[in-house]
Amino acid sequence: MKNDLTLHDSLKEIDFQALLRDYVLDAVLLTTMDGNVRYWNRTAEALFGLSAAASEAQVETVLRAHWAEIGAQLQSEGYWRGTLQYQRADGQWLYLETQMALVRDKRERPTAVMVTSRDITAERRLIQQMENQQAFLRQIIDTNPNIIFVKNAEGRFTLANKALADSLGTTPESLIGKSDADLNPNTEEVRQYQADDALVLQTMEARLVAEEPATYANGELHWHQAIKVPFVAADGQKYILGIGIDITERKRAEEERERLHQQIVDAQREALRELSTPIIPLFDGILVMPLIGSIDTLRARDIMRSLLAGVSQYKAQIVILDITGVPLVDTGVANHLDKAIQAVRLKGAKTVVTGISDAVAETIVDLGIDWSKVDVQRDLQAGLKAALERLGMKVGR
Secondary structure (H helix, E strand, O other), X not given: OHHHHHHHHXXXXXOHHHHHHHOOOOEEEEEOOOOXXXXXXXXHHHHHOOOOOOOHHHHHHHHHHHHHHHHHHHHHHOEEEEEEEEEOOOOOEEEEEEEEEEEEOOOOOEEXXXXXXXXXXXXXXXXXXXXXXXXXHHHHHHHOOOEEEEEEOOOEEEEXXXXXXXXXXXXHHHHOOOEHHHHOOOHHHHHXXXXXXXXXXXXOOOEEEEEEEEEOOOXXXXXXXXXXXXXXXXXXXXXEEEEEEEOXXXXXXXXXXXXXXXXXXXXXXXXXXXXXXXXXXXXXXXXEEEEEOOOOHXXXXXXXXXXXXXXXXXXXXXXXXXXXXXXXXXXHHHHHHHHHHHHHHHOOOEEEEEOOOHHHHHHHHHOOXXXXXXXXXXXXXXXXXXXXXXXXXXXXX
16 A cells, blocks of 8 residues: 555656657647647657647647648547648648547546647558559559469469459469469360479479460460579569460461472473573673563672672673573572672663563562663563664664
8 A cells, every 4th residue: 555655646746748748759749629739749740840849839830731631530539539640831741640549628628639649650661662663663563575484382473463464364363372273264275274383393493485375265375485584582482483485476477487388499400491591792892681480589699799790791881681581589699689780880881671570570679679760671572672772773673
């Protein structure tokens, strides 16, 4: 009993208002029912950027901006809890974890509001940075046209990007927790995926899958090149990071090239042996090169070499390049022919091109090759006549 009296006497001597002012780490405010601040402690002074001599009018601005929205709940429930934003006089914005409670008199009438606030600006900014980083990483993987995913050791997706979700006709969020078997009705494809995943987890080594079939939700068959990399998370769990590149167009192009190549080989076997690059001197100063059959890039290079050698050997002033027998040219051949004409010009000779077919003309125009300075004639006869006239020879009808 004596100890209790001693404690009671000691408590009487303690200035609780001073304790509240000097030692409580949270900001403490006491306001009237209409939000006018009547008391604040030193933590509040530091937190809100106030001076000890601040007037009541200055202090009241702390909560005035939020009072209307929280006053109703205070009146109805007796308390309010939430996060407030406050801009200090120095311009700094703060996030405050705040609690408010009504202070009642002996008759249970509300007479004041006790406010406690804790500065959570640093925590809030850290959370915001993490959220921004997560959103940024999500934007990156969803912008990437390649398939990106992570699976756990049970083969269930823990991360998936938009490209994968689009191929399966769903959303990235809907894929979480599901397996390939839940999403792909093609059992053979699923079996192969599972076998690859099991091997990666067993060896803990990355695996490159050069090509694998993937049936999309719309029924289309695509081909992917995939890399699967195992890793161990901080919690010790094993995962697989997978990246898949859609190589469908490339594979189709390769198949088409193979088909066209075979057609060319078959046609060459049946065709007569074509003349390569004949040089025919007709008159002093005039050479004719008649070209017959298909021209590939290699032959186009030979044509250029033969033309230049012929110009030097025969001291030709005019070269007639007759392509009447050339059914078509591709981009590479057309460019080589253009280079051959330019090379002949650099040797001091003129080029007359004859026998351009409709298909060849279209190719040259589509490529934007300018032959406006090249003498182009309808056929070999017209070209020969033009060449003779250039050399000052009269040509009778």
